[in-house]
Amino acid sequence: MFQVNIHQAKTNLSKLIKKVVNGEEVVIAKGNVPLVKMVGLVSQKSNRKIGSAQGIITISATFDEPLEDFKDYR
Secondary structure (H helix, E strand, O other), X not given: OEEEEHHHHHHOHHHHHHHHHOOOOEEEEEOOEEEEEEOOXXXXXXXXXXXXXXXXXXXXXXXXXXXXXXXXXX
């Protein structure tokens, strides 16, 4: 963990962001009292794989059949 004061954070923001992106945590303090912690975001992009649910999910043979509840709307 790396601690800087607000003035240093303003002056070196791009350098601090590089540190955070590389996995380091940065704490911004005012008068040696920690106020904010900068941490990197976890990537929320997932790698989808076609067919990964094969055998887990099944669709019934009557999936496309009309529903009785909607009989009046046909």
